[in-house]
Amino acid sequence: NAGVTQTPKFRILKIGQSMTLQCAQDMNHNYMYWYRQDPGMGLKLIYYSVGAGITDKGEVPNGYNVSRSTTEDFPLRLELAAPSQTSVYFCASSYSPSTNEKLFFGSGTQLSVL
Amino acid sequence: GQQLNQSPQSMFIQEGEDVSMNCTSSSIFNTWLWYKQDPGEGPVLLIALYKAGELTSNGRLTAQFGITRKDSFLNISASIPSDVGIYFCAGQPLQVYGQNFVFGPGTRLSVLP
Numbered sequence: 001n002a003g004v005t006q007t008p009k010f011r012i013l014k015i016g017q018s019m020t021l022q023c024a025q026d027m028n029h030n031y032m033y034w035y036r037q038d039p040g041m042g043l044k045l046i047y048y049s050v051g052a053g054i055t056d057k058g059e060v061p062n063g064y065n066v067s068r069s070t071t072e073d074f075p076l077r078l079e080l081a082a083p084s085q086t087s088v089y090f091c092a093s094s095y096s097p098s099t100n101e102k103l104f105f106g107s108g109t110q111l112s113v114l
Numbered sequence: 115g116q117q118l119n120q121s122p123q124s125m126f127i128q129e130g131e132d133v134s135m136n137c138t139s140s141s142i143f144n145t146w147l148w149y150k151q152d153p154g155e156g157p158v159l160l161i162a163l164y165k166a167g168e169l170t171s172n173g174r175l176t177a178q179f180g181i182t183r184k185d186s187f188l189n190i191s192a193s194i195p196s197d198v199g200i201y202f203c204a205g206q207p208l209q210v211y212g213q214n215f216v217f218g219p220g221t222r223l224s225v226l227p
Contacts, residue, residue, distance in 0.1 A: 004156075035217075042118060042202070042217035043157075090156050102147060103204070103215060105156035 002026050006091050006106035013081040013113045021076040021109050023091030031094045032074040033058070033103070034066065036087040043090065049074055081113045118218035120203055126224045133190040135221045137203030145206040146186040147215070148177050152199050160201075161188070193225050 007022045025032065030051050035043040045058030049068040063085055065077040078085060091106040119138045127133055137146070145164055149157035161172050163179035163186060170177055174191045190197055200220040207216065
């Protein structure tokens, strides 16, 4: 059981370039999330999705876009990369939003924008 | 937005020592989760707590859901080198479910042989 799979593991972008971070889960989870992790800070929610075709903004959505065409996949798009987007990005999923559910994380994507 | 505070920010201990860390919030939480993150990896769930006062163990780890519902504690007994990593608390605020887990900044643990 692969769980939550993120690609790529590392990426370096130039300012203004675009890229898509891939995330897939094989646990049939309804809820999927994108977080960013900056040094010394807690994880910040970028976007989340409650099911295929439904997405919503989190705490720090500016500069990012998402889509959820299938239950399994939740890609994160950076259209015009900026140095402020240098961070480690984590995708996570959970089955439902109930209080008894837990988040399962991918292994992360380390992104540097130079 | 909601914020969690974790203390200490970092700690250096000798192998075999016990470790205590805590997480506090200014508001009431439904759920407390404790995660460990190894370098280059995503956070892995250690313990989940769902009721005020709940005390749950996972091997050498014990966590408690504070009575006030505004804090949680994690203890590690008889530390070993593989305990090294960053420990994050995460909470689910009372009024909001599912997507709005709030994460603390982490406690970085180093275990000296």
